[in-house]
Amino acid sequence: MLLEVHELNTYYGMSHVLQRISLNVNQGEVVALLGRNGMGKSTTLKSIMGLVKPKSGSVTFQGEDITGYPPFKAARAGIGYVPEDRRVFPNLSVMDNLFLGIKGGKIQDPNNSNTWTVERIFRHFPMLEKRSRQQGRLLSGGEQQMLTIGRSLMGNPSLLLVDEPTEGLAPLLVKEVRDILEEINKAGVSILLVEHNIKVALSLADRVYLMGKAHIGFAGTIAELEANPETKAKYLEV
Numbered sequence: 004m005l006l007e008v009h010e011l012n013t014y015y016g017m018s019h020v021l022q023r024i025s026l027n028v029n030q031g032e033v034v035a036l037l038g039r040n041g042m043g044k045s046t047t048l049k050s051i052m053g054l055v056k057p058k059s060g061s062v063t064f065q066g067e068d069i070t071g072y073p074p075f076k077a078a079r080a081g082i083g084y085v086p087e088d089r090r091v092f093p094n095l096s097v098m099d100n101l102f103l104g105i106k107g108g109k110i111q112d113p114n115n116s117n118t119w120t121v122e123r124i125f126r127h128f129p130m131l132e133k134r135s136r137q138q139g140r141l142l143s144g145g146e147q148q149m150l151t152i153g154r155s156l157m158g159n160p161s162l163l164l165v166d167e168p169t170e171g172l173a174p175l176l177v178k179e180v181r182d183i184l185e186e187i188n189k190a191g192v193s194i195l196l197v198e199h200n201i202k203v204a205l206s207l208a209d210r211v212y213l214m215g216k217a218h219i220g221f222a223g224t225i226a227e228l229e230a231n232p233e234t235k236a237k238y239l240e241v
């Protein structure tokens with residue numbers, strides 16, 4: 004198993020926003036974590052990445068107990084994070100934004116064909132190559148999303164945590180981002196995906212977890228979810 008989250012409990016002050024969250028991601032999978040607003044999806048990703056500290060429970064990644072690691076150590080262990088708010092550096096060029104992604108990540112041999120280099124990222128995102136010298140702030144929302152995904156790949160992650168990648172994007176770009184996530188997964192990167200666009204999520208995922216308030220309410224394959232319309236209606240906006 005690549006990622007195993009076991010009974011995580013996370014609090015913001017007094018509010019118990021994750022209650023015994025358990026989930027896992029196997030090598031090569033895309034796993035979707037879905038649910039309505041405020042259920043705790045982003046907090047789950049942040050608890051895995053070390054951006055918030057869980058009070059109890061464990062996060063095991065590639066057999067290593069990474070519970071409570073700070074984000075740079077989680078990145079070094081091989082986890083990439085694409086945050087909800089993208090966080091492109093506005094005054095740095097696209098190229099420099101990409102190079103910043105190397106920092107926390109795993110150092111790898113640039114001659115290994117599995118290593119993500121700028122050239123390889125440009126092959127997946129030709130738009131970034133065209134605009135490589137422009138400042139981050141000049142990119143559109145969709146382009147910033149591509150840049151953030153590209154930047155996370157520069158750390159050579161085995162697993163990407165992706166939070167709402169298609170939020171606020173025009174339909175054509177939604178499809179582009181979706182297709183890029185599929186390509187990245189085919190290239191060997193496993194993905195834990197939080198996404199409000201259910202169609203996009205279900206078209207990418209092998210398995211799905213549905214969150215109710217602070218807890219996991221359903222876990223199963225896409226076929227199992229589709230066979231359960233009441234569950235789908237209970238946890239999702241359908």
Ligand SMILES: Nc1ncnc2c1ncn2[C@@H]1O[C@H](COP(=O)(O)OP(=O)(O)OP(=O)(O)O)[C@@H](O)[C@H]1O
Binds near residue numbers: 038040042045046047
């Ligand atoms: N920094 C914070 N401090 C206090 N409470 C927070 C903080 N961040 C989130 N919360 C609360 O924790 C709960 C879970 O939030 P979270 O952002 O994880 O939900 P989410 O499922 O990602 O929602 P959305 O779909 O709207 O992004 C919510 O009730 C939210 O208001």
Ligand SMILES: [Mg+2]
Binds near residue numbers: 044045
């Ligand atoms: Mg969120």
